[in-house]
Amino acid sequence: MEKFDKLTGVAAPMPLVNIDTDMIIPKQFLKTIKRTGLGVNLFDEMRYDREGNELEDFVLNKPAYRDAQILVAGDNFGCGSSREHAPWALLDFGIRCVISTSFADIFYNNCFKNGILPIVVSPEDHEKLMDDAERGSNAVLTVDLESQTITGPDGGEIGFEVDAFKKHCLLNGLDDIGLTIENAASSIDAFEAKASAERPWV
Amino acid sequence: MTAPRTLYDKIWDDHVAHEAEDGTCHLYIDRHLVHEVTSPQAFEGLRMSGRTVRAPEKTIAVPDHNVPTTAGRDNPDQMPEDSRIQVAALDKNAKEFGIHYYPVSDVRQGIVHIVGPEQGWTLPGMTVVCGDSHTATHGAFGALAHGIGTSEVEHVLATQTLIQKKSKNMKVEITGKLRPGVTAKDITLSVIGKTGTAGGTGYVIEYCGEAIRDLSMEGRMTVCNMAIEGGARAGLIAPDEKTFEYVKGRPHAPKGAQWEAALAYWKTLYSDDDAHWDEIVTIRGEDIAPVVTWGTSPEDVLPITDVVPAPESFEGGKVGAAQRSIDYMGLTPGQKLSDIEIDTVFIGSCTNGRIEDLRAAAEIVKGKKIGVKRAMVVPGSGLVRAQAEEEGLADIFKEAGFEWRLAGCSMCLAMNPDQLAPEERCASTSNRNFEGRQGFKGRTHLMSPAMAAAAAITGKLTDVREMM
Numbered sequence: 265m266e267k268f269d270k271l272t273g274v275a276a277p278m279p280l281v282n283i284d285t286d287m288i289i290p291k292q293f294l295k296t297i298k299r300t301g302l303g304v305n306l307f308d309e310m311r312y313d314r315e316g317n318e319l320e321d322f323v324l325n326k327p328a329y330r331d332a333q334i335l336v337a338g339d340n341f342g343c344g345s346s347r348e349h350a351p352w353a354l355l356d357f358g359i360r361c362v363i364s365t366s367f368a369d370i371f372y373n374n375c376f377k378n379g380i381l382p383i384v385v386s387p388e389d390h391e392k393l394m395d396d397a398e399r400g401s402n403a404v405l406t407v408d409l410e411s412q413t414i415t416g417p418d419g420g421e422i423g424f425e426v427d428a429f430k431k432h433c434l435l436n437g438l439d440d441i442g443l444t445i446e447n448a449a450s451s452i453d454a455f456e457a458k459a460s461a462e463r464p465w466v
Numbered sequence: 467m468t469a470p471r472t473l474y475d476k477i478w479d480d481h482v483a484h485e486a487e488d489g490t491c492h493l494y495i496d497r498h499l500v501h502e503v504t505s506p507q508a509f510e511g512l513r514m515s516g517r518t519v520r521a522p523e524k525t526i527a528v529p530d531h532n533v534p535t536t537a538g539r540d541n542p543d544q545m546p547e548d549s550r551i552q553v554a555a556l557d558k559n560a561k562e563f564g565i566h567y568y569p570v571s572d573v574r575q576g577i578v579h580i581v582g583p584e585q586g587w588t589l590p591g592m593t594v595v596c597g598d599s600h601t602a603t604h605g606a607f608g609a610l611a612h613g614i615g616t617s618e619v620e621h622v623l624a625t626q627t628l629i630q631k632k633s634k635n636m637k638v639e640i641t642g643k644l645r646p647g648v649t650a651k652d653i654t655l656s657v658i659g660k661t662g663t664a665g666g667t668g669y670v671i672e673y674c675g676e677a678i679r680d681l682s683m684e685g686r687m688t689v690c691n692m693a694i695e696g697g698a699r700a701g702l703i704a705p706d707e708k709t710f711e712y713v714k715g716r717p718h719a720p721k722g723a724q725w726e727a728a729l730a731y732w733k734t735l736y737s738d739d740d741a742h743w744d745e746i747v748t749i750r751g752e753d754i755a756p757v758v759t760w761g762t763s764p765e766d767v768l769p770i771t772d773v774v775p776a777p778e779s780f781e782g783g784k785v786g787a788a789q790r791s792i793d794y795m796g797l798t799p800g801q802k803l804s805d806i807e808i809d810t811v812f813i814g815s816c817t818n819g820r821i822e823d824l825r826a827a828a829e830i831v832k833g834k835k836i837g838v839k840r841a842m843v844v845p846g847s848g849l850v851r852a853q854a855e856e857e858g859l860a861d862i863f864k865e866a867g868f869e870w871r872l873a874g875c876s877m878c879l880a881m882n883p884d885q886l887a888p889e890e891r892c893a894s895t896s897n898r899n900f901e902g903r904q905g906f907k908g909r910t911h912l913m914s915p916a917m918a919a920a921a922a923i924t925g926k927l928t929d930v931r932e933m934m
């Protein structure tokens with residue numbers, strides 16, 4: 265999993281509330297053998313017409329936001345199914361951080377497993393950040409996980425909360441596998457050396 | 467002196483690489499078997515996080531679940547789109563990560579649980595995992611073998627360990643001798659009939675007793691294969707001379723001085739006399755009859771001489787489940803099992819796709835013609851197929867009207883082109899009779915290869931003892 269420490273990038277505004285996982289990645293794209301490659305179908309039904317042409321009005325199709333790395337989204341983002349394809353699709357598009365007033369629980373946890381930082385902010389701060397995100401190519405935010413701050417284009421700072429353990433994992437890029445490597449790698453090395461001496465035929 | 471231990475305790479103790487304060491262990495994995503269905507996202511995960519396979523020399527891949535079993539399948543254009551993509555992904559991943567690989571064009575290709583033992587990858591005292599629940603099969607060698615999920619596949623690929631908590635110990639003893647016509651499949655189905663599909667939950671089962679000792683390695687694999695159907699984490703049988711004999715000389719078995727060292731270790735792999743068992747089940751070998759399943763759970767099992775049960779004869783929630791099963795299967799309570807007419811016969815799968823299974827079926831079929839719409843034999847590996855051809859078994863099947871297929875999972879599960887049509891009724895040597903398992907609304911009766919062969923000839927579920 266890729267580490268998340270500090271991110272400076274364009275923030276795209278998606279004020280719609282209750283953006284569910286089916287909107288994030290519709291079910292016809294779940295038959296894939298991959299976790300990657302889902303980015304082109306992110307928000308598929310909002311992003312393309314029936315013929316597959318881009319809809320000009322959709323935020324991520326606008327020139328200023330095509331490379332957005334942050335989403336400032338409406339309340340209850342990520343509700344719906346537990347599909348991990350939703351964070352996979354966001355990540356594959358290049359989104360590393362989603363800011364909202366609230367998130368669906370499973371989606372929230374799935375983000376951390378995939379190197380995405382979901383940030384919950386107060387309605388007042390959300391309004392400010394949404395304003396920032398609406399400034400097109402000037403909509404640049406800096407998210408610093410270490411200091412738990414978001415810095416806007418005018419230099420204003422907003423603080424946020426995050427679980428200490430989740431923060432540790434994200435800062436160090438640790439998923440389950442990462443944790444095993446962090447906590448048990450030397451034991452595994454030692455075991456392997458001992459076992460291959462005792463049972464060399466394995 | 468150490469306290470007396472079970473076989474499971476011993477293998478466990480020898481593989482704990484790391485133990486956390488809460489008792490969670492990292493169990494070191496000696497063999498990791500990989501197939502095309504549950505691995506693509508795991509390899510993808512490695513790639514995304516810039517990791518490699520920690521021990522490629524201990525990792526073996528073979529496509530089996532959705533490969534077609536008809537001629538011409540090694541031409542990718544002849545495979546259905548979804549199979550082609552998954553098989554191509556396995557091809558690519560095996561090459562890229564440098565793991566052992568048996569492509570469909572290789573005569574050694576077959577069902578992962580048949581290929582592992584056949585090539586000598588599976589050895590006594592090992593830990594073996596695969597992203598497939600029937601990994602329990604390898605327990606027949608006295609190896610601790612678990613099925614795992616895709617995220618765990620990725621974890622094992624990256625770290626060669628699995629995060630585990632220890633299970634409890636259950637002993638299943640089959641005493642005495644089996645009667646004629648009774649096989650390993652009848653043992654394993656009868657055990658599930660007795661303990662239920664959840665009876666093994668939380669346990670690792672060790673099968674023992676005279677009837678188990680008397681089984682060949684093939685038979686022992688059939689027994690352990692279905693441990694998972696009884697809910698157990700794994701099934702085990704202590705290795706003995708038959709095990710060593712089977713393993714000796716296989717391509718990846720130890721040789722020379724290493725063989726001697728391995729043998730000395732393997733001989734310590736048994737449950738000590740005073741070992742503690744959390745649960746003991748005993749069944750008399752003489753009491754086991756040739757059985758078939760009538761419902762849609764492997765525990766819905768009865769001797770072939772019995773009748774379809776009445777739902778009211780069950781208790782609690784099982785009443786409704788039995789009614790649903792009987793409706794789904796299109797049966798009538800009180801109907802004799804031996805009156806049930808069959809459309810299709812499937813002989814194969816990781817439960818019963820080995821040479822001995824084909825011999826047992828051919829024995830019944832020899833010189834006769836099938837009395838069903840279709841019957842197929844799908845050998846468990848290319849090598850089983852080749853041997854059966856050499857022994858003349860293939861001709862016996864073909865002359866009787868059976869289709870003689872290429873190796874793969876085939877009609878064990880409806881993931882490849884071999885499927886049942888709605889309401890088509892199948893006598894099958896596989897391991898699951900769940901709704902839709904062999905095709906949408908398909909009806910599956912599980913049984914031994916000899917029983918399936920008998921059904922193929924008479925067109926009905928048949929007591930094989932009448933044909934011996």
Ligand code: SF4
Pocket residue numbers: 530531577578579598600815816817874875878879896897
């Ligand atoms: S033969 Fe059936 S049970 Fe065995 S691995 Fe294949 S699909 Fe699974």
